[in-house]
Amino acid sequence: MIRPSRGIVLAAALAVAAAARPSAQGRGGGTPQLDLSVSPASISFPGADPDVMPVVAAAPVIVTVRVRQNSGPWTLTVLAGGDLIAGSATVDITNVSWTATPAPPFQNGTLSKTVAQTLAAGTGNVNPAENGSVTFRLANSWNYSAGNYTQTLVFTLSSP
């Protein structure tokens, strides 16, 4: 048996729940279905003479995005886990940039270790899936220490 006063509290709780759910459902009547893949998962810059190749390009990466049951905006971001690291040596991750096609929804940018950078964005569904070709480039420099540098990139597809 629920007393009237408890019933008011319960109704308020239900109202909070009702208000919260649409924002989590992508305004499409259901939870957005998001699919993301990155291939290959290994992106490599070959060694090069900075005078001959001031910018070193890696092989293109195919980023596949699929968005369903979504009527709101969606965003694909990329965030570096830190600078490029080889032992005690580092190369600032902002020396890595990318070009991406097709634009839109894909866009060019520069990697960051602090703020996720937008790689693609749109509204509604992307169905069938769309493939973006992303070419990462490293600004080559004589000032870098020699070494095999690595870092992890996290790609995140979200529909807020």
Place this chain on the structure above:
Amino acid sequence: MLVSRRLLVTVIAWAIAAPVARASAQAATATLSADVSTIAKLTVSTASASFPDADPDAVPQIPTSGGPVLITAKSRGQPGMQVVLTVQAADDLRSGVNVISASHITWTATGAGFVAGTLSTQSPVTIATWTGSGVRSGSQQLYLRNLWTHPTGTYTVSLLYTLSAP
């Protein structure tokens, strides 16, 4: 009473938890790697330098007629590595059977890391040292010690410049 409280707690918990459980995001990771290789490159502004004839009393140290040799050293190596630029004479200065010791050639230098020195046929002589990767530039002004005792002639010698980063 107890049932209603439990129901209330359950509903509130659901209301708070539901948005988190339904968050829409997918993540993928990739590994970025860069092969930064060891490399060195040395540029000397001229392949030949000459000392003009001069009166030993008036010009005891003859500078090269073309002015200083401009040197650019580019190197990339391990962190903290020592980069060394040296020069060594292949032989003494020779003009037929006449010989002037290579040690009669000296130099002054400008630029960070550059030092003055005296040429040798026996071992490489340091022109400059640096630490770590980078691009460095400087100049080397060569001089010939002019003596009345030098036999006349046109003398030549080859110099070998070496940039190394062990």
